[in-house]
Amino acid sequence: MYSLVKTTGKWDVSWQHESKPCRIHSVCGPNSLCTYDPYNGRTCSCLPGFKIKNHTDWSYGCELESEINCNRTRVGFLWILYVDFYGYDIRYISNSTISQCQKECMKLCNCKGFMLRFVEWRGVNDCFTKFLLINGHHSPEVNGIFDIKLPIDRMFLFSNNNKTQNVSMLDCSGLGPVVLDRMYEKNSEKESLIRIWLWFATGFGCFEATCILMVLYYLYSANQGADNTTQGYILAATGFKRFTYGELRKVMHSFSEEIGRGSGGIVYKSTLSDGRVAAIKQLNEANQGEAEFLAEISSIGKLNHMNLIKMWGYCVEGKQKLLVYELMKRGSLAENLSSNQLQRDAWFEIAIGTAKGLAYLHEECLEWILHCDIKPKNILLDSDYQPKVADFGLSKFLNRGGGGLNNSSFSRVRGTRGYMAPEWVYNLPNTAKVGVYSYGMVVLEMITGKSLTGTLSFDHGGLTSHGRLVTWVKEKMNKVAATSDHSWVEEIFDPSLGYEYDINKLEVLVRVALLCLEEDKDSRPTMRQVVEILASLQ
Template identity: 60%
Template structure:
């Protein structure tokens, strides 16, 4: 087990969350609570559902996160495994998830573009830069968290798959699942699973960040589909770029999708 994290007792985490009183997130894997650690750092503490994950899987998740270090990935500070109790202690993200913010006026087009770039960089690191080959397998707005400056961090590696780069067969994913609406066709058709499943999910997230279904016809196609939250206050070229990248990412054929590194390069070429 990695030693760079603190191992907390269940009683310690019950105290820092004041009896698990403040819920800040909930998903299929468990519930997330806000807590204040003894050193006064604010933390997000994820309590996993009791029947959801065996101890071996839990420790594998902790080890996976322990190998990852990137400014656009959520940072883990500690964990607890004590009988039926399994918890993860993360840095707290002030603005919650991208999902919570998509209907908010707080996300202007500039922030949205930065979130697109940052989350792409985080995923590119997982796929191509870290020591092992990591697939996230559940990329969605709920798993992109925003800090005090609305900088994104990719979170929740509960479904992640870690493989040695030397492995040829990347298809041993029979137990992996994502979230309906974000899953690439490969899952449905039982095809080999590669990093392109995350690319597909990312493309779906880009669509959610940029377009609005059912708007009235205006002057150009980009004006016709743009989220009305950004009406008149966006960079037309950049928004057009995001939609085009999204379309490439959700190509039915995985070989036609770009890699996350290629996505980063395309978006970076248009940054200020």
């Protein structure tokens, strides 16, 4: 908003919606920096060693002037002060030195640089290695240094006193002139035309207002006995439809068609008034306050990914809290595993699709979202067996600026026995790696056909033991490798999934699952790394 200073005749910025416009997601594109000051506004510039990709649009960002190979002797690091790139972390290392952080980034080919941030309340430095340089901004508030990986032959061009690139101006010469009318021209012809339009607009406005009043009167007459909180439709800030409890009870025929239940609540099948077939979940956690419930709904509304279940609406009236989702025709992964319904190679598409959905939650959202109950019941399948992660009732939404993935605010154990990471047992800080662990268990259960819902008893192949599925798989792998020439894949793969399968795909998938199930959370890969490995097999 601009205000006119009468004494000088100039316009000054007196208010703006975003006080820090450089914190807007991807405003300058990859490998670029956003800088803002009140006089010149927001500007974009490329990182040292990079050049602008599209001279007419900064959203494309910048690209390397010369490629970086994986030879450690040919690359180095250039440090830049007061710069931060939030999100897209490969790994987070607490209480780290700059040399430790450099070594960690150097041994990873996909590491583009790292942020070493000083945490005042702990008095230590934390290291964040990055696989993408997005959301970059320059600000004196940044408490740390950023090191960018560059080829050795390019580093000498940037001295310690000249580490920022000149701001690349956009070339808009080919877009044609834009002419703005800045003066009001007064003449009798224009005044007559304006007068006619004003009379027309006034008449049309009166007619429209009359129609609206008639519709409102009709709605009021039809629902005059209803409570004020249940009249009409209220759109949440997310765009969801807010249903009334009576409305949902009617379309569900008084909760008559139950299709599933769990610790979070009961799920019913229903057809909405607009003809859409929905799954409506009645939540058990009635003690959750309305404000807390609506805040979580708002966070879910920001999610948009093909491998996450889509929510259509909700209802909150007193202790009654319901969620309205799209209905998945194939049901849950658990149902398909128990009924041997999976088609050939569908298991691989389910594994990679689930990984993509979790990677989005862990790394691509502006808030970190930890889904604390990953299991086959919470992975739903559409008509083409494409997976969608569901049930965010046990999710934890963490602000990136408030402790992030190192936040240990969980006060009680969450999840399902058999899929829970060791961090819950040892009361360690809970990070995205708890979801990585649960994903590994789901993949092994899907491939082996061994259920984790009860006591594990394995007598397949002459081996009888009671214990963890991971131990059983590793024993099979070691035993076949020592005594037989056939693949250990044949020993652990569930025959009900089909006899025609790609052994190489299956072997890589099992090894990735075992990496996800490492006891040490720092030894587990991120979900983004899992996606990259599996995508290379497609």
